Amino acid sequence: MRIISGLHKGRKISAPKNLPIRPTTDMAKEALFNILNNGYYFDEIRVLDLFSGSGNISYEFASRGCKKIIAVELHSGCIDFITKTATDLSLPIQAIKSDVFPFLQKTSDQFDIIFADPPYALPQEEFEQIATIVFEKNLLAEGGVLIIEHEKHTDLSKKPQFKEARKYGSSVFGFFKK
Numbered sequence: 001m002r003i004i005s006g007l008h009k010g011r012k013i014s015a016p017k018n019l020p021i022r023p024t025t026d027m028a029k030e031a032l033f034n035i036l037n038n039g040y041y042f043d044e045i046r047v048l049d050l051f052s053g054s055g056n057i058s059y060e061f062a063s064r065g066c067k068k069i070i071a072v073e074l075h076s077g078c079i080d081f082i083t084k085t086a087t088d089l090s091l092p093i094q095a096i097k098s099d100v101f102p103f104l105q106k107t108s109d110q111f112d113i114i115f116a117d118p119p120y121a122l123p124q125e126e127f128e129q130i131a132t133i134v135f136e137k138n139l140l141a142e143g144g145v146l147i148i149e150h151e152k153h154t155d156l157s158k159k160p161q162f163k164e165a166r167k168y169g170s171s172v173f174g175f176f177k178k
Contacts (some may be wrong), residue, residue, distance in 0.1 A: 001056050004030050006042075006063030008089060013059060019077050021053040024117060024149060028168035029060060032147070035166070036113065039145075042066050045112035046141070050100045050130070055082035055093065057115050062091035069093045070111075072103050101126075104133040110141040117149040124154055131159045131176050146176040 001023045003011045015021060024032070036042075043065035049058045052071035055078070061069050071082050071093055079097045086093040096103065100116070116130050127150055133139075134146050148156060150172050156162055161176040 001054065002026060003059055003063045004033065005060070006065060008059070008063040011063075011089075013054070013056075013085060015054040015081055016077065019054060019081060020075060021078065022117075022120075023054050023056040024171065025169055028149075028171045028173070029056070031166070031168045032173055033060060033064070036145075039143075040112065046110070048072070048109075048111040048114045048139070050104075050114065050116040051118045052082060052095070053078055053117065055085060055095070057117065058082065058093045059085065059089070059091060061113075062086070062089075062093055067092050070109075071095045072098055072100055074099050101129065101133070104130070104137065104139065107137075107139065110139055110144070112141050112144045114140060114144070114146045115149070116147070120151045120154075127154055127156060128159060131156065131161060134176070135161055135178070140178050142178065144178060148174045148176070150174060 001013050046068040047061045047066050049071045052073040058069050058071045079095045082095040152172055156174040163175045163177050166173045
C-alpha cells in the first residue's frame with residue numbers, strides 16, 4: 001500500500017504478512033479522497049477510522065494534514081503496526097485496541113468523518129448497526145459524514161441517513177449524512 005497525497009505522498013508502507021487485513025485499493029482510496037477533498041479542509045477535521053486494519057486510511061488522512069485521528073482495531077498486531085508506523089512517520093494517530101461496537105457505545109466524541117471498513121463477511125445487520133449507533137449516539141459533527149466500505153452484495157440504502165453509494169472495483173462506499 002502507498003500514501004497517495006500530502007506530506008508523505010508516494011511513501012510505500014508494507015504491513016507484515018501475518019496481519020488479517022484487506023487494505024482499500026489505491027484506486028478506491030484515491031476516488032474516496034477526491035470526493036472528500038471537495039467538502040473538507042483536512043487540517044480542520046477529526047477522523048474516526050473503524051476496523052482500521054493496517055491503518056491505510058488513517059495514514060492518508062494524516063499525510064493530508066488531519067491533526068486528530070483515532071484508529072480502532074481489535075487485532076493486537078494491527079494496533080502495534082499502526083502505532084509503530086504513526087511514530088516512525090510522526091503521524092497524529094491514536095490507535096485503540098477495541099471491538100468497534102463497544103467502542104462506539106462508549107465514546108462521546110464527535111467526528112467530522114467516520115470511516116468504517118468492516119470485514120466483508122460481516123452480516124448485513126452489523127453493517128447497518130454501525131450507522132444506527134453513529135446516529136443514535138450523535139457521533140458526527142454538524143456537516144459530518146459516515147462512510148462504510150462494503151462489497152456490492154451489501155445494501156445499506158434503506159438506512160434513513162443514507163445518501164449515496166459509489167462503486168470502485170470490488171469496493172462500494174456507502175455515504176451517510178446527518
